[in-house]
Amino acid sequence: TLVRGRVLTFKRRPHGAGDSAAYSYFEDGIVVAEGGRVVDVVDGGEMSRVAGEGAILHDFSGKLILPGFIDTHIHFPQTQVIASYGEQLLEWLTKYTFPAESRYGDPAFAGVQARFFIDELLRNGTTTAVCYGSVHKGSAEALLAESERRGTAMFVGKTAMDRNAPPDVLDTAQSAHDDTATLIAAWHGRGRQKVVITPRFAITSTPEQLEALGSLARDHPDCLIQTHLSENLEEIATVRRLFPERADYLDVYEHYGLVGPKSLMGHAIHLTPREIQRMSESGTVAVFCPTSNLFIGSGLFDYKGLEGGTHPVRIALATDIGGGTSYSMLATAAEAYKVMQLRGQKLSAIEAFHLMTRGNAEALGEPDLGRIAPGAHADLVVLDSAATPAMAHRLAAGSGDLEEELFVLMTLGSDRNVHEVFVGGRPQGLGKAVS
Ligand code: GUN
Ligand code: FE
Secondary structure (H helix, E strand, O other), X not given: OEEEEEEEEEOOOOOOOOOHXXXXXXXXXXXXXXXXXXXXXXXHHHHHHHOOOOOOEEEEEEEEEEEOEEEEXXXXXXXXXXXXXXXXXXXXXXXXHHHHHHHHHOHHHHHHHHHHHHHHHHHOOEEEEEEEOOOOHHHHHHHHHHHHHHOOEEEEEOEEOOOOOXXXXXXXXXXXXXXXXXXXXXXXXXXXXXXXXXXXXXXXXXXXHHHHHHHHHHHOOOOOEEEEEOOOHHHHHHHHHHOOOOOOHHHHHHHOOOOOOOEEEEEOOOOOHHHHHHHHHHOOEEEEOHHHHHHOOOOOOOHHHHHHOOOOOEEEEOOOOOOOXXXXXXXXXXXXXXXXXXXXXXXXXXXXHHHHHHHHHHHOOXXXXXXOOOOOEOOEEXXXXXXOHHHHHHHHOOOOOHHHHHHHHHHHOOHHHEEEEEEOOEEOOOOOOEO
């Protein structure tokens, strides 16, 4: 399979606007894919050399080809929670989220929702996501099975929560441990799927449950761990009341063995200097969820403070549907930019596109995702920067500079700019490939 267009992929984290050594770009490039992987990336001039017998050409000349986007924090059972009015975190969970998640106890319902969920991710150019299921093991199984069917790489956890929520969305310390262990045995590393150890957050887990999941994490050091950290001030005060013996919120997770380079901490907005230092020393990832942080009114993530402080913290970017308001990583980057503006910081387009692709892959410890290079999975997104009248009109006055185009794309972009997406080298039929 040959995919032709303007190929952009990152080699390392950019240091800011204009850092063109951080990426490689072919104005006319061809991605050569075989068996689900990229085998070569060449200049269009080498067409005759790479076009072997029976090769299928997908010609997207003029359009941008990037690695498929990676969403590092999204809630599968919250597709019908998006756009719920008027509440901040704890009330939002009680009023909208827990009731919506309770429906995922029905495996048939979860199966139908899984199809919608992966359709919607792919329509937005996202080919890998790190997902929270509901408390029900069957919800994670439904999503993993659908992902396997589609060929995508999804990282999924059964959400563990054994207190401070309605009975129909509660498990126990033991069942959370056993259900997660069962999922790991059945699904972790099966094809492209992986299982994530997923305590919802400190408020909804007893010390016994955190202990049980910490022990599971020690048994499975290659599994990611995901949870929420210091998103909202009321949440933080509640955690302090529930765990008065711990130094701070992060220390709750650290005490139970849930902190380290495999740990993804959603939000991480209101951090103390001690927490920042420990996140830095332990290699823990802070996951920036800008649309959610604005929509739920949680606060302004300190991107540059965490990235470039005395104790630098690894950062990933995510939608956090359904606290977040868009499935699009482009729209998510636009909101990240605005949050940073309010903090007097700048997010360049190349830093944003790096984050959505290779940066997020590195946060997950996945060297074969998020880049277009020999050996990487052939997950690609084909973007049309001029897909809307407003964007075409804006770009017509532009200088033709790639970084300017990328900035327009993230600022005004959405699913409308996603022309086609490839999963493991296979086009998903969103657009018109000319062969
Ligand atoms: N904290 C605990 N659960 C959740 C959730 O579902 N969404 C968000 N945004 N924060 C949380
Ligand atoms: Fe979340």
